[in-house]
Amino acid sequence: MNEHGAPMEFPNWPQFGDEERAGLLRALGQPGWWRMAGGEVDEFEREFAAYHGAAHALAVTNGTHALELGLEVLGVGPGTEVIVPAFTFFSSALAVQRLGAVAVPVDVDPDTYCLDRAATEAAITGRTRAVMPVHMAGQVADMDALGKLAAAAGIAIIQDAAHAHGARWHGRRVGELGSVAAFSFQNGKLMTAGEGGALVFADDDLYEAAFLRHSCGRPRDDRHYRHRTGGSNFRLNEFSAGVLRAQLGRLDEQTAVREQRWALLRTLLAEIPAVVPQGSDPRCDRNPHYMAMFRLPGIGEQRRNAVVDELVARGVPAFAAFRAIHRIAGFWERGAPDETPDEIAERCPVSEAISADCVWLHHRVLLGTQEQMHAVAGVLAEVLDSSPRR
Numbered sequence: 001m002n003e004h005g006a007p008m009e010f011p012n013w014p015q016f017g018d019e020e021r022a023g024l025l026r027a028l029g030q031p032g033w034w035r036m037a038g039g040e041v042d043e044f045e046r047e048f049a050a051y052h053g054a055a056h057a058l059a060v061t062n063g064t065h066a067l068e069l070g071l072e073v074l075g076v077g078p079g080t081e082v083i084v085p086a087f088t089f090f091s092s093a094l095a096v097q098r099l100g101a102v103a104v105p106v107d108v109d110p111d112t113y114c115l116d117r118a119a120t121e122a123a124i125t126g127r128t129r130a131v132m133p134v135h136m137a138g139q140v141a142d143m144d145a146l147g148k149l150a151a152a153a154g155i156a157i158i159q160d161a162a163h164a165h166g167a168r169w170h171g172r173r174v175g176e177l178g179s180v181a182a183f184s185f186q187n188g189k190l191m192t193a194g195e196g197g198a199l200v201f202a203d204d205d206l207y208e209a210a211f212l213r214h215s216c217g218r219p220r221d222d223r224h225y226r227h228r229t230g231g232s233n234f235r236l237n238e239f240s241a242g243v244l245r246a247q248l249g250r251l252d253e254q255t256a257v258r259e260q261r262w263a264l265l266r267t268l269l270a271e272i273p274a275v276v277p278q279g280s281d282p283r284c285d286r287n288p289h290y291m292a293m294f295r296l297p298g299i300g301e302q303r304r305n306a307v308v309d310e311l312v313a314r315g316v317p318a319f320a321a322f323r324a325i326h327r328i329a330g331f332w333e334r335g336a337p338d339e340t341p342d343e344i345a346e347r348c349p350v351s352e353a354i355s356a357d358c359v360w361l362h363h364r365v366l367l368g369t370q371e372q373m374h375a376v377a378g379v380l381a382e383v384l385d386s387s388p389r390r
């Protein structure tokens with residue numbers, strides 16, 4: 001029970017207060033409302049880079065654009081391939097495909113739902129330019145193994161860190177792992193301005209290239225339309241940055257609560273027969289928990305969907321997990337490998353299984369009370385007990 005007494009009244013999302021209000025007013029008072037005139041985007045980038053241990057951050061319009069821009073400065077384009085998890089949000093592949101490159105779906109680990117090392121190794125070809133680990137729900141992918149693979153093959157890593165604000169791997173922050181990382185600030189993400197995104201860089205040249213490209217190829221001080229490169233307009237506005245500076249300030253406290261609640265909820269879920277919570281790799285020593293995920297192995301997609309509907313009806317913000325990307329119609333528009341969906345499915349049995357048997361709960365659940373974790377597990381056990389087997 002929380003203060004209101006209702007077991008399923010979880011905190012709202014997004015959360016905001018005087019800090020966000022002050023950020024918006026600061027943005028209003030800037031000499032201009034785009035980043036070239038105001039100071040909020042610049043300040044946010046400094047703060048976000050420092051928070052993640054990166055040399056540079058570049059704020060952009062959204063997480064999909066962050067991935068696209070990061071891939072572009074890493075040399076991804078026509079004739080190249082990028083390895084992506086088959087189990088992820090569609091944008092991981094879309095960003096590759098928008099650049100005229102091929103997105104190659106590869107299977108994930110059944111426990112962490114992150115890129116599988118052996119499957120990644122098997123998918124590397126002479127055309128592979130980059131590999132994109134997705135830190136699923138905040139669980140950092142095996143960056144040791146993937147780092148070794150990438151170095152040996154001479155390919156780049158771009159981390160899809162859309163779920164991983166503030167995550168750590170062996171105590172190292174996302175920006176300290178030696179590769180470009182892309183973040184999202186979309187409404188549901190762990191910090192948000194409704195929309196928004198960012199890249200972090202260890203490398204000065206990649207950052208400079210990305211800065212030019214995110215602003216139609218124009219250097220910061222250009223007054224004579226000397227566009228030095230191509231690119232697009234991916235600039236973030238001052239208002240969003242003002243809000244994001246406040247949101248960054250909430251992250252540590254919220255992450256600490258979510259880590260505690262997940263430790264409890266995960267134990268309770270694991271006690272329910274037929275429920276397997278997402279596993280954690282102990283090397284990921286700070287997990288911000290973008291989702292509370294669990295599998296119902298062998299349940300089948302239809303019954304899984306019915307369980308989700310029943311959880312929602314009982315007040316638990318539950319969702320069916322991502323559909324494997326090769327099962328999405330849009331994936332086949334362009335930039336798909338020269339394989340059929342069934343051939344990819346055969347290579348990616350774990351992604352197929354997870355997309356049919358996995359459920360996730362909104363992270364606002366993990367901002368609830370300890371009692372609410374017991375209530376959620378209790379409701380799930382009841383729903384599984386009462387839902388027909390077939």
Ligand SMILES: *Cc1c(COP(=O)(O)O)cnc(C)c1O
Pocket residue numbers: 062063064065088089091092134160162163183184185186195196197
């Ligand atoms: C949200 C998300 C994105 C895209 O971010 P947007 O800001 O919505 O464009 C990319 N990858 C993953 C894994 C995501 O969850």
